[in-house]
Amino acid sequence: DADVTQTPRNRITKTGKRIMLECSQTKGHDRMYWYRQDPGLGLRLIYYSFDVKDINKGEISDGYSVSRQAQAKFSLSLESAIPNQTALYFCATSDFSLAGGPDYNEQFFGPGTRLTVL
């Protein structure tokens, strides 16, 4: 019953390689997010998208790019992976509510992708 799925779940790659992490959701949410999690640092926002035509940079977008192929799909790319991009990556989605706006809707996280860059 996975409403937010991420592929792959684990990936080991080498410095300089281009890789793509994919996120799909069946929740029908417009809003999608990419976060990275490093031990002791919490979750940091990389990019977010409020609909297919709306892409926004987050706190740490350098070295990353995204593509919103459809309402249900949001991909994260590392054009040239480097070791300090080794982290746990989470995709999340949220709904829209007129009352309170986007800030008033909980985020639903996918299971995560553990990426190791050697």
Place this chain on the structure above:
Amino acid sequence: QQPVQSPQAVILREGEDAVINCSSSKALYSVHWYRQKHGEAPVFLMILLKGGEQKGHEKISASFNEKKQQSSLYLTASQLSYSGTYFCGTSSQGSGAGSYQLTFGKGTKLSVIP
């Protein structure tokens, strides 16, 4: 700028209570609370909005002090299942509403022992 969570870690015995705090240097519009168990994704607990609105799980309570720019999560009569890392995520004031971006704290690790 990340909100600051305190304490960084706490150990409780079953049945004990705990308070986790989240403070920001910016004027806050909303505070979200999530719990993450080891090896799993974060799971929603509660949202508190400037002005007093809130929603979340029945057994979880929290407060939002707009003047002090901080929120507290109250865990009462703790159970083993409460163990995990608790994160607050905040959005700040912008044009009269939120900024639509959540900035998460570094987390508070809660361990409940029998």
